Amino acid sequence: MSDSQDILVPDIGDFDSVDVIEVLVSPGDTVDVESPLITLESDKATMDVPSPVAGTVTEVRIAVGDQVSQGSLVAVVTAAESTLEDAPATAATPQAQAEDGDNSKENEGESQGGDKKEPDRATETPAKIDTQLPSDPDSPAPKAEDPTPPLAPRPPPSLPPGSESDSEPLPHASPAIRRFARELGADLAKISGSGSHGRILKEDVTQFIKAALSQGVRDGQDGSGLPTIPEVDFSKWGPVATEPLSRIKRISGRHLQRAWLNVPHVTHHDEADITELEAFRKTLQSDRASEGIRITLLGFVIKVLASAMKAFPSLNASLTPDGEHLVLKQYFHVGVAVDTENGLVVPVLRDVDRKGILELATELSALSARAREGKLKPDEMQGGCISISSLGGIGGIGFTPIVNAPEVAILGVSRAQTKPRWDGAAFAPRLMLPLDLSYDHRVIDGAEAARISAFIAAALEDPRRLLL
The missing domain is CATH 2.40.50.100 (RNA polymerase II/Efflux pump adaptor protein, barrel-sandwich hybrid domain)
Incomplete structure (x- = not known):
């Protein structure tokens, strides 16, 4: 045979x-x-x-x-x-x-x-x-009582029907090419075929994947495979001008996109009654006016955040790259977003748990000035454990700050407003500070985030807690 x-x-x-x-x-x-x-x-x-x-x-x-x-x-x-x-x-x-x-x-x-x-x-x-049909042409036909009858021949294979769509035409490609594209995660609708009648060939899929990977490298992206925003000719509707993004915005933009795609963000919104704290701040400012020290609310927020990191170690942690372990930091460095002419930069104040309000105010003022002048050193923007984004000097009642990965949380602060609050006997005007805590849900769950936010609000409401 x-x-x-x-x-x-x-x-x-x-x-x-x-x-x-x-x-x-x-x-x-x-x-x-x-x-x-x-x-x-x-x-x-x-x-x-x-x-x-x-x-x-x-x-x-x-x-x-x-x-x-x-x-x-x-x-x-x-x-x-x-x-x-x-x-x-x-x-x-x-x-x-x-x-x-x-x-x-x-x-x-x-x-x-x-x-x-x-x-x-x-x-x-x-x-x-x-x-x-016997299994061997030279052997006699099998008998009815033969316990091992010959194998039955299989019927000829039938081809599956081709895919058709009544709504829109499918890309011109064979089933094998469709399977190949699925294995690579390629969208055939975005591939131009070089074969006869526009048929998509294996080489077309391969070139598409190579081009996508190359584009990801040029754009500094991580190959997430997200659909791109279509290009639009805005000049069709009126005059336009094009200008390049600043270097800071290009770098921070890629970092923020990477953080947004990789970190499961949740934001917890709260507010703190800072009526007494603001009165205390004004008193300090009046006493130190001759020394040229500008004492802002942000210094108190930084100090409170250091206490929160000690009380909640997960707030001062980072995930290992494999996502299986937490790195718990024993130091307390806080980054503060500073608005500059070219975009946001985040200088880092180190060992904030060991510094007082006046020292933090002086250091924050100096770092902010160098940031606006573009004179920050690279090491002054590294090593942060958590970040603060404050819009208090501009306005707003809340927002969703993006976690500055590999950190696991960021605290947003908006402008304080006077609101009526019930004190048990009557409504009284109180100065309320909006707080927005964004966190990595892989590390901090909703209940813990609520406890952290309550801890921060309580510390801001009673400045004496800062002495503890």
Whole structure:
């Protein structure tokens, strides 16, 4: 018995003379059962012709551009050892088997003593073949009581119908290419085909992926695969001018986008009654006016935040790159966002837990001045444990600050407003400070965030707590 198997085009329905648009194998390739060999295209669909046997391709009898019908020879496959018994029965349709039987009748007569019943058996239905065809041409027909009947030949493979869409046309690509694109996460709708009639080829998908990766490197992105914002010609509606982003905005923009995509953000909104604290601040400012020290509310917020980091160690932590462990920091450095002409920068005040309000006010004033002059050193913007973004000098009642990863939280502060609050007997005017705590939900859950926010608000409401 020969181990070479002719692979024929199976039943493809009512189609005749279907175009071959892609040959997926070459001589020497190894194929499995159901591995696609070629791709056909009709007026309505594309379809793969699968291999009915596993083995090695020895010949390819079809080229791109050929037209085929049911029974056309596609390739010759040397069947693997485990599929030799099934190969004759799966090589072609019953009609093709009958034709092969007629063509080989003379040879079989010479080798098997002129058996004339073979063509008749070949033209019978698969069910009759199952009960009458012996596994060995030289052996007698199996008896009814034979406990090991011969293997039944499998029917010829049928091709799945091609995908069609009534709403919008699908990209022009074969099932094999669609599968290849899915494995790589490529959107075929965004790929231009270089094949015949705009057909998408494997090379087109590969080039698309390379271009996407290259674009990600140029843009400093992480290959997130997010859809891009379409380019718009704004000049169609009126005069426009284009100017480059500042270097600070380009750098901070990429960092903020990376943080927003990687950190599951949640923001907890609260407010603190700072009526007494503001009165105390004004007294300090009056006492130190001659020294030229500008005491702001931000110095108190920094000091309170240091106490919060000690009370809640997860606030002063970072996730390891694998996301499996927390790095708990034993130092307390706070970054403060400073608005400059070219964008926001975040200088870092170090060891804030060891410094008093006056020292923090002096250091913050000096860092802010250097930030606005563009004279900050690189190490003055590194090593922060948590950040503060204050819009109190501008306005607003709340916002969602973006966590400055790898930090796990950031505190937003808006402008304080006088509001009526019930004191148990009557409404009284109180100065209320909006607080917005954004945090990494992988590290801090909602209940802990509420406790942290309550701790900060309580410390700001009673300045004496700062002495604890």
